[in-house]
Amino acid sequence: MRRVSRIAVAGVAAAALAVTVSACGSSSSESAGGSGKSKGIGLAYDVGGKGDQSFNDAAYAGFQKAEKDFGVGGRDIEPQDGESDADKVQRLETLAKSGYNPVIGVGFAYAPAVKQVAAKYPKVSFGIIDDNTIHAKNVADMVFHEEQASYLAGITAAKTTKKNHIGFIGGVDIPLIHKFEAGFVQGAKSVNPKIKIESQYLTQTPAEGGFSSPDKGENAANGQIDAGADVVYHAAGLSGQGVIKAAAAHKVWAIGVDSDQYAQSALSAYKDSILTSALKNVSGAVYELAKSVVKDKKPLSGEVRGSLDNGGVGLADSNPVFKNNADLQAALKKAEQGIKDGTITVKTS
Template sequence: MRRITRIATAGIASAALALSVTACGSDSSSGSSSSDDNGGKAAIAYDIGGRGDQSFNDAAYAGLVKAEKELDVKGTEAEPSEGEGDPDKVQRLTSLARADNNPVIGVGFAYAPAVAEVAPKFKDTTFGIVDDTSKTGPNIANLVFNEEQGSYLAGVAAAKVTKSNTVGFIGGVETPLIKKFEAGFVQGVKDTNKNVNVKVQYLTQPPDFGGFSKPDLGKAAAQGQLDAGADVIYAAAGLAGAGAIEATAKAGKWAIGVDSDQYNQKGLAAYKERILTSVTKNVSGAVFNLIKSVQDGKPQQGEIRYGLEDDGVALAKSNPAFTSMTDVITAVDKAKADIIAGTIQVKTAP
């Protein structure tokens, strides 16, 4: 797999990278791809935190790896730049498309404006946006999830497990997407036990997206909630969530992970026994499915939504300590069935 490192903000460095990538594909000035290998190359551009976040980006990477193994796709990864707000998204996506990658997938809602700008210039290339429906087009696939549903199940589990009747939610950045996680979690807690107090904290506010990339912020927030009596903490904060898990585990309390099954993440192995469960999003499956659709000549477009009914979101059951809690598992499974049946309507905003 070819990995592109961070694109420097300086124009010369960006141009140099663009040239090196373009040399791999078409030299068409129109921007549309004419390579015979089109569809045999795919690229993902990572969100803040990049690969190694033990969460969201790593899930996307797993989907690309699966496509390489099962579809004989040549994969390329592109890391975010370090400037505020990651200013090089348009350049990054353009470089990947010019190199005949198809599809080109922006991992995270922050890529939506860049995809909307670049996609019309490469009409034969499919662009994917994970976690956003605001930007659409004939060659854009919006890969989205019912995060609130999985978070509701986490709330049920937290309310059943807590002994202090105080639990915590930590959001990386206060955006509508992360507020879906909050809304589902709080509703799940309150529907299970209205007497449980839910402490909510966001690490940063837009346009500062550092709350997704700084573990120390997550650690400090979790410590504050622990000091206030929380004994279960759910963090939807990307790489910063690893810091929350560390603090919670060291305190001997329960952490709830997000996006990937964080019990099984190697980078969190030291804390896995205190990772009760994780709200998983099948980002890897969504990435793989989009790549396969292009390979099959029937590229996905428009909104592709994943929820509990198709295991697009779920509550992980990897920790034996969790699965041994019969009453908790029973409550979670009942809530899942009720959400799928429509008996429970989960809110998407607090």
């Protein structure tokens, strides 16, 4: 495993057997194992699905590691295009009714469905990533200080740009992604208050494809690079693959998100243009919830928040160009300490 700066990221186990679940999306894997009341872990993906090399794939890594370490089964189910909350409810009910425990919704869009299904199945533990509005005894609200990792990404961009001109591309114009932008801008301006920052959101709603359209990401990045940006940070899920592709084509830097995108095999053709990635330990969150249910028999519930202080967010240092930049690393270390001790407060909007 590549070393990752001050954050523990769950490893990836072997892929499981492919199956299909009708009426509630396709399920890409189900592995044998498990005993007693729980068949293992149920995982329902967000828009973009598995293969985004980012948010959903981070959840899948934690899912696979839990399957391997705890000797249980698991079923992971893909979303459908244009699906409704009712589709999500049916998907989660299918997992709960089939005996999977915990059942995890990957993404804030699952909040209404998790709230409804958790109330119907009080003996099943549920998890939701990126939402903390449910407040039920059998639900773990797994959230992160994305703005903290983004602050470090902003410092990285400002220390790396040769033109004092950088860019941010958000997938969807929503409060969650505003946190990424706010931290990035604040971090960059802590280095150079006069730095020029391009900022763009791909869509207003997830249904319009902001998190699932690499072509939209590529077009936006091309526009920012043509305008003069030579480091572009994305918080756009699958759409971010287009941002990275554009950066590589123009020979400028991209900063990835959620997973260590430099280390993703599907992005290997572009890796030399991926300076770092702002990580949030979605894989670890999935793994720890599974552990609490399957092994510890003390299910997590309530808000579980990842931060720099507990290793829930950070920056990947797989790229030697990033890792070996002594001036940058010193600045990042100082900033990280300031965030941890409270002398730096990172904005969320």
